[in-house]
Amino acid sequence: MSEGLSVDRVMDVLRNCYDPEIPVNIVDLGLVYGVAIDNDTVKVRMTLTAMGCPASAYLSHQVKELIEKIPGVTHADVDIVWDPPWTPDKMSAAARERLQANQEPVTIEFDPASFKPRKKGHIARNPDGTIVLINESNSRYLGNDDIASLWEKSDGSKTIDELTSELAVEKKVSPAEIRMQILEVVTQLVAIGLISPEDSMVLPLQP
Secondary structure: OOOOOOHHHHHHHHOOOEOOOOOOEHHHHOOEEEEEEEOOEEEEEEOOOOOOOOOHHHHHHHHHHHHHOOOOOOEEEEEEOOOOOOOHHHOOHHHHHHHHHOOOOEEEEOOOOOOOOEEOOEEEEOOOOOEEEEOOOOOEEEEOHHHHHHHHHOEOOOOHHHHHHHHHHHHOOOHHHHHHHHHHHHHHHHHOOOEOOOOOEEEEOOO
């Protein structure tokens, strides 16, 4: 095990991972149930706020990617579980305060055929290769090349469908293969203030 590798270090890194629809990191939300370290492998047991959450694949990928960037880690296993189910009382006090301080909870809806995402904030690329997206409140979020590419192309001139087609050509895949991932990333970027929501609909969540 690397000298700097610890459960606390992994949890700190996971505080850079956010549920696309809730502006609170997955640790403070109480989604991370356990972290185990076996030499250079890190195993994470976590859940989501609801079964069938469309962000499942995105969050799992983001968690794996963030952990594998920690020095000394060569592999990360992410196990999504549903027992025990997540409930709001698993949130930290800080998470509750943040949600209460914000306006009432919202959900974000947009038409991929007409919504032209426009980026906000800025991006930084660290010497170690990590990518950090910084919103106008100076909150920092770790990203990856795919997220950075989508954010940089979001200049307000193209719809999400047009961006999907463009990125599909670059990746040499069909638009259908990456469409869901792009919708999830756009939703997350709107939620954390890195894409302007002006052309999307921000609606109160129904009780």
